[in-house]
Amino acid sequence: MISNSSKYAVxxxxxxxxxxxxxxxxxxxxxxxxxxxxxxxxxxVLQELSRxxxxxxxxxxxGGFYLSEDNKKIPIMxxxxxxxxxxxxxxxxxxxxxxxxxxxxxxxxxxxxxxxNFVKNLEQxxxxxxxxxxxxxxxxxxx
Numbered sequence: 453m454i455s456n457s458s459k460y461a462v463x464x465x466x467x468x469x470x471x472x473x474x475x476x477x478x479x480x481x482x483x484x485x486x487x488x489x490x491x492x493x494x495x496x497v498l499q500e501l502s503r504x505x506x507x508x509x510x511x512x513x514x515g516g517f518y519l520s521e522d523n524k525k526i527p528i529m530x531x532x533x534x535x536x537x538x539x540x541x542x543x544x545x546x547x548x549x550x551x552x553x554x555x556x557x558x559x560x561x562x563x564x565x566x567x568x569n570f571v572k573n574l575e576q577x578x579x580x581x582x583x584x585x586x587x588x589x590x591x592x593x594x595x
Contacts (some may be wrong), residue, residue, distance in 0.1 A: 453570065458535045460489045461497050465531055466593055468507060468519045469583045477509075477516030486595045497535065504534045519579065528582065529574035541571050 467487050472478045480498050484491040498517050502509040506526055509517045532541065544551035545559040553560075585591040 453541060453567070454532055455536050455540065457497060458532045458540075460487075460494065461501060461531050461535045462528060463487050463593070464489060464494060464498060465501065465507060465519065465523075465579055466582060466586070467595055468517055469524055469579050470586065470593075470595070472516075472518035474508070474518055474520060477514070477518045479516045483517070500534060501531065504530075506531055506534060524580040524583070525578050527575050528577050528579065529571065531579075532574060541567060541574075 464483055464487055467483055468478060480495040481491050483489070483498075484494050487494070489497075498507060498509070501507045502517070506523060507517050508520050508523055509515065544557055545563050546557045548557050551557040551560055582591070586593055
């Protein structure tokens with residue numbers, strides 16, 4: 453339901469949340485290997501996230517990317533919204549323009565509630581929430 457770009461973005465943000473701070477910034481090239489995200493692509497994703505204040509960055513010597521305490525409070529949905537746009541999670545599963553409650557596609561009723569719940573969970577859960585789950589062992593992120 454989300455693009456590979458959004459998956460990369462969420463993974464990179466979680467990596468930063470677990471490993472960076474204002475006093476310990478990380479370069480994109482140093483995030484690439486442990487997250488298994490292509491370096492050039494990751495740099496573009498991180499720049500886009502930085503432009504939207506999802507990650508913090510500092511240019512120059514000693515610079516890099518990090519997550520501030522405010523960045524950690526960002527809902528996961530905001531990351532996906534920045535990378536995939538507004539319609540990725542709400543569009544028709546069959547990519548039909550006319551699909552809605554009045555003109556449902558064959559998949560509409562099968563996935564409708566699932567999509568609504570998924571979006572709600574993405575809006576309600578923050579980067580901090582996911583990091584807490586990782587630290588408590590409720591979920592894992594192999595890095």
